[in-house]
Amino acid sequence: MNRLSIILPAKNEAQALLNLLPRLREAQPDAEIIVVDDGSTDTTREVCAHAGVTCLSSPYSMGNGAAIKRGARAASGDLLVFMDGDGQHDPADIARLLEALAQGYDMAIGARDWSSQAGVGRGVANTLYNWLATRMTGHQVADLTSGFRAVRAEKFREFLYLLPNGFSYPTTSTMAFFRSAYPVVYVPIKAAQRVGKSHIKPLRDGVRFLLIIFKIATLYSPLKLFVPTSVAFFLAGCANYAATFLSQGRLTNGSTMLWSAAVVVFLIGLVSEQITALMYRRND
Known part of the structure; x- marks a missing residue:
């Protein structure tokens, strides 16, 4: 009982x-x-x-x-x-x-x-x-x-x-x-x-x-948050590059910064995923 x-x-x-x-x-x-x-x-x-x-x-x-x-x-x-x-x-x-x-x-x-x-x-x-x-x-x-x-x-x-x-x-x-x-x-x-x-x-x-x-x-799966955010930054960089290339014929700093942000956010997501796994490892 x-x-x-x-x-x-x-x-x-x-x-x-x-x-x-x-x-x-x-x-x-x-x-x-x-x-x-x-x-x-x-x-x-x-x-x-x-x-x-x-x-x-x-x-x-x-x-x-x-x-x-x-x-x-x-x-x-x-x-x-x-x-x-x-x-x-x-x-x-x-x-x-x-x-x-x-x-x-x-x-x-x-x-x-x-x-x-x-x-x-x-x-x-x-x-x-x-x-x-x-x-x-x-x-x-x-x-x-x-x-x-x-x-x-x-x-x-x-x-x-x-x-x-x-x-x-x-x-x-x-x-x-x-x-x-x-x-x-x-x-x-x-x-x-x-x-x-x-x-x-x-x-x-x-x-x-x-x-x-x-x-x-x-808490649950950080990559499910960080990957879409990273993709959004990457696509924004591509859109900015397309616009500036058509209007100015060159790659601007704005596109480079957006692509860099996409990489950084993705890497932060990977680290967060590993930390989350460690938090729950003793219970898995």
Whole structure:
């Protein structure tokens, strides 16, 4: 019988936890529940104590990913379930994720539909991430940024050193599982509106999410990003050469620089591919 640990990163989520923790205990009475308090200034610790669950507290905020790593290290279960502490995820769906693991998958992810997205902007961004990740991996990615997932503990801990301290741990862990040929499945879920105020800032995190797009590529297969970019530089150089040759009858510095950029980008891609292979070698 596999022991289950449920890990909830939380920063000032006392209001949501007040309702969520009793529902979690009712849905999974035998599970170990760990709330990782990421420097909260509200009554998160008191709520956890009243509910009788473990609370790991940080003296200051280290980030969502850091909370996930701390919880994964502290958990005693063979199976880990990660879910947000803001009340969006339904504890009843945990059983469906665990059922998928029982079928042989190493990671089961709760995939939100369009109606569960937090606004049109977030929905469009997540759709873009899912499309890009699908193209990069060759696997259907239904919800790349979902924080609601069940995993086998020993497999997840292999990648703790890769996980960032910030918000993109779902992206990193999903791509790492795909890259290491650990089977991943998506389970459709409905997510409720969060309780309280989101910690995501549109301007700051818009730039951060843009960087996630490049991270998706470099985590999985860098050449799939660098080769098309190199080809684009090469073709731009050819087009510039054709235009200047027809108009001036000579090769200009602009064409030479574009061709040089194509070579440099391609070589960077080769080096990045080797680095990526080394990152995963111990798990292949």
